[in-house]
Amino acid sequence: MASTRTGPNLSRIAASLGVSVATVSNALSGKGRVSAELVERIRATAAALGYVPSQAGRALRTGRSGVLGLVLPDISNPLFPQIAQAVEYSASVAGYGILIADSRGDVGMQTEAINRLVERGVDGIVIVPRRGTRIADAGCPVAVIDTPSTPGNTVSADHWQGGREIGRHLRDLGHRKILLIGASSTSNVQNDRIGGFKSALDATIKTEVLWIEKLEEQNGPGCLLGLADKAQRGFTAFAALSDLHALRALTELQRAGIAVPDIATVTGFDDLIWSAVVTPALTTMRMDMETIAEIAVTALVNAIENGGPTEKGELDEAAADEPLPGGRLVSAEKSRVPMRLVIRQSSGPPGPARTNLLAENS
Amino acid sequence: MASTRTGPNLSRIAASLGVSVATVSNALSGKGRVSAELVERIRATAAALGYVPSQAGRALRTGRSGVLGLVLPDISNPLFPQIAQAVEYSASVAGYGILIADSRGDVGMQTEAINRLVERGVDGIVIVPRRGTRIADAGCPVAVIDTPSTPGNTVSADHWQGGREIGRHLRDLGHRKILLIGASSTSNVQNDRIGGFKSALDATIKTEVLWIEKLEEQNGPGCLLGLADKAQRGFTAFAALSDLHALRALTELQRAGIAVPDIATVTGFDDLIWSAVVTPALTTMRMDMETIAEIAVTALVNAIENGGPTEKGELDEAAADEPLPGGRLVSAEKSRVPMRLVIRQSSGPPGPARTNLLAENS
DNA sequence: AGGCCTTGATTAAACGATTAATCAGTTTTT
DNA sequence: AAAAACTGATTAATCGTTTAATCAAGGCCT
Numbered sequence: 001m002a003s004t005r006t007g008p009n010l011s012r013i014a015a016s017l018g019v020s021v022a023t024v025s026n027a028l029s030g031k032g033r034v035s036a037e038l039v040e041r042i043r044a045t046a047a048a049l050g051y052v053p054s055q056a057g058r059a060l061r062t063g064r065s066g067v068l069g070l071v072l073p074d075i076s077n078p079l080f081p082q083i084a085q086a087v088e089y090s091a092s093v094a095g096y097g098i099l100i101a102d103s104r105g106d107v108g109m110q111t112e113a114i115n116r117l118v119e120r121g122v123d124g125i126v127i128v129p130r131r132g133t134r135i136a137d138a139g140c141p142v143a144v145i146d147t148p149s150t151p152g153n154t155v156s157a158d159h160w161q162g163g164r165e166i167g168r169h170l171r172d173l174g175h176r177k178i179l180l181i182g183a184s185s186t187s188n189v190q191n192d193r194i195g196g197f198k199s200a201l202d203a204t205i206k207t208e209v210l211w212i213e214k215l216e217e218q219n220g221p222g223c224l225l226g227l228a229d230k231a232q233r234g235f236t237a238f239a240a241l242s243d244l245h246a247l248r249a250l251t252e253l254q255r256a257g258i259a260v261p262d263i264a265t266v267t268g269f270d271d272l273i274w275s276a277v278v279t280p281a282l283t284t285m286r287m288d289m290e291t292i293a294e295i296a297v298t299a300l301v302n303a304i305e306n307g308g309p310t311e312k313g314e315l316d317e318a319a320a321d322e323p324l325p326g327g328r329l330v331s332a333e334k335s336r337v338p339m340r341l342v343i344r345q346s347s348g349p350p351g352p353a354r355t356n357l358l359a360e361n362s
Numbered sequence: 363m364a365s366t367r368t369g370p371n372l373s374r375i376a377a378s379l380g381v382s383v384a385t386v387s388n389a390l391s392g393k394g395r396v397s398a399e400l401v402e403r404i405r406a407t408a409a410a411l412g413y414v415p416s417q418a419g420r421a422l423r424t425g426r427s428g429v430l431g432l433v434l435p436d437i438s439n440p441l442f443p444q445i446a447q448a449v450e451y452s453a454s455v456a457g458y459g460i461l462i463a464d465s466r467g468d469v470g471m472q473t474e475a476i477n478r479l480v481e482r483g484v485d486g487i488v489i490v491p492r493r494g495t496r497i498a499d500a501g502c503p504v505a506v507i508d509t510p511s512t513p514g515n516t517v518s519a520d521h522w523q524g525g526r527e528i529g530r531h532l533r534d535l536g537h538r539k540i541l542l543i544g545a546s547s548t549s550n551v552q553n554d555r556i557g558g559f560k561s562a563l564d565a566t567i568k569t570e571v572l573w574i575e576k577l578e579e580q581n582g583p584g585c586l587l588g589l590a591d592k593a594q595r596g597f598t599a600f601a602a603l604s605d606l607h608a609l610r611a612l613t614e615l616q617r618a619g620i621a622v623p624d625i626a627t628v629t630g631f632d633d634l635i636w637s638a639v640v641t642p643a644l645t646t647m648r649m650d651m652e653t654i655a656e657i658a659v660t661a662l663v664n665a666i667e668n669g670g671p672t673e674k675g676e677l678d679e680a681a682a683d684e685p686l687p688g689g690r691l692v693s694a695e696k697s698r699v700p701m702r703l704v705i706r707q708s709s710g711p712p713g714p715a716r717t718n719l720l721a722e723n724s
Numbered sequence: 725a726g727g728c729c730t731t732g733a734t735t736a737a738a739c740g741a742t743t744a745a746t747c748a749g750t751t752t753t754t
Numbered sequence: 755a756a757a758a759a760c761t762g763a764t765t766a767a768t769c770g771t772t773t774a775a776t777c778a779a780g781g782c783c784t
């Protein structure tokens with residue numbers, strides 16, 4: 001603790017007032033029995049001396065560090081800022097700090113990252129798992145933010161509902177041939193979005209899914225997606241499963257001289273930072289990260305402080321009523337948070353030469 | 363510490379081997395004098411018992427938490443992932459964890475965020491300051507990542523050089539009328555980039571600076587930048603001071619039917635995630651964040667562990683030889699890291715109907 | 725052979741906070 | 755009036771690690 005190395009501690013306050021350290025501790029924490037007048041004097045001198053409690057001392061005694069770990073599949077993911085900001089905020093409101101760990105896209109490193117956090121003594125961990133991975137027993141409560149269809153998911157955006165809403169939006173605009181653009185078919189999140197999307201359509205609407213990773217395996221990263229060709233073949237709407245892909249689609253279409261939204265409609269997902277400032281601004285689905293983070297952190301803190309509701313996610317052979325196994329997945333009552341449709345300028349009715357005058361609903 | 367709450371500790375290992383805790387501690391840390399044979403046995407049982415040292419106990423005794431704070435002006439900034447990832451990596455290599463704090467764009471909250479970190483006992487802090495703010499005395503070593511022209515800067519990209527390189531690139535391509543696009547004239551970083559940019563041009567080249575924030579004050583956020591009009595007036599190159607603005611320029615020009623790079627050239631800064639996947643892929647300047655983070659973390663760790671080179675940045679009236687004032691700005695020998703020009707498809711010679719066939723230099 | 729250095733271990737004192745147990749007065753109860 | 759209960763404080767143990775100080779024993783020197 002560089003913080004309180006030389007700074008005042010409880011005993012210094014106690015000494016300067018001629019009382020015992022226990023009394024000072026009780027006064028500041030409000031736990032024991034201390035006269036109101038003395039509490040006031042202790043508070044005053046503590047403030048005067050600039051007292052800052054030592055987390056190390058407290059942690060050693062209480063067994064709690066007051067820190068949560070945040071494990072991300074890949075920090076460089078553009079969605080990360082939203083997540084980190086929301087989780088950090090919820091945690092700080094609950095009195096916790098956030099220690100970050102990056103698994104850098106590597107599946108094996110996810111376990112390693114978790115271990116690093118555990119060794120640092122975090123009280124709990126929020127994990128946004130790499131797709132398809134299971135969470136190893138961490139030795140502390142764990143909240144998982146993924147997608148409702150993933151077993152063990154604590155809370156997440158309702159990606160299925162999000163897909164359904166954007167599907168409805170495109171259906172109502174009159175599109176009859178829609179291209180879905182995703183990264184990889186192994187993503188639970190993207191599959192949920194696709195499932196929801198298709199559930200909103202009727203039989204007359206034709207869809208096709210373009211997987212970017214598969215395409216790039218053949219043509220190299222950053223290759224063209226061949227959307228102009230798709231447009232020729234009658235696709236009037238391009239529903240990307242991420243704003244990053246939507247952006248790629250938008251610029252590729254524009255470059256090919258296909259006006260958006262006049263000729264083709266482009267929609268995205270996640271409302272990433274640039275979505276509002278490109279021209280035309282992207283119609284997209286926004287996750288309510290603030291709520292998701294708050295639910296996840298609350299569930300985690302509850303498990304930490306009260307041994308709240310948990311479920312054994314991985315150790316299937318063990319009995320569920322086993323005495324606290326150390327690592328445990330926490331669960332929340334509300335596990336799916338609805339996404340919100342943000343209509344901007346990139347979506348409109350199909351066919352040539354029509355402009356979308358809908359204003360953004362803030 | 364949820365980690366070692368019930369787990370094995372030094373005394374358990376000591377007991378199970380019939381030696382003293384001090385010996386175990388010495389054996390595991392390699393500091394005292396312990397026979398090689400006993401070290402081996404201790405190591406073995408420690409591993410067998412799954413021993414994890416308690417950070418709390420260690421921190422309390424040594425006064426070091428092994429954690430660095432990372433203060434960011436606004437986590438939602440798209441540049442953040444790069445920074446966080448690089449800093450987290452460098453820190454973990456040096457054996458430190460990263461605690462994040464977000465000042466959410468608010469100037470006042472920067473101080474508050476720093477205080478939160480200090481209260482959590484971080485050993486040092488890496489700050490990417492909100493533009494124009496000074497760093498308050500934090501009570502622990504502080505490394506600042508901003509721009510070389512900012513007093514107190516520890517290390518950063520050489521934004522001036524970056525500007526110069528992209529200026530040269532556009533000059534060599536033959537552009538004679540260039541529009542610079544920035545967010546705000548109060549940003550040191552952007553001003554450095556502009557300064558470097560102009561230093562690369564000769565007198566025959568005309569430039570103009572468009573400040574987005576000023577424009578949005580009048581026309582509302584997300585408004586058009588009027589670039590089509592600028593193109594009409596003879597501007598052939600649009601050099602944005604951030605990829606976010608470059609993207610905005612690119613899509614706005616495309617929407618107006620101005621082909622990039624055939625008619626107009628667009629360049630950016632920072633090589634953000636989407637820069638390589640839009641069409642045309644953005645020519646941009648890339649910061650070497652890995653190196654910057656490594657230098658910053660190394661300087662910080664050096665100051666923490668050896669009381670390395672520091673300078674009093676703020677407390678001007680105090681003598682420089684004052685005994686360690688607690689909070690101090692660390693300095694590094696190498697404080698400016700060159701940026702690298704990444705040529706992609708969005709830049710080309712001016713004038714109609716010419717295509718840029720330069721390959722990306724990876 | 726006695727003194728001295730080296731080796732390999734132990735002892736004990738911190739670090740700073742929390743908290744159960746205790747204690748001396750004072751007030752209330754029986 | 756003696757017992758019981760409450761109030762406001764103190765004492766002392768504890769969390770797990772590090773580390774200075776100490777100690778016993780064997781080897782080396784003069």
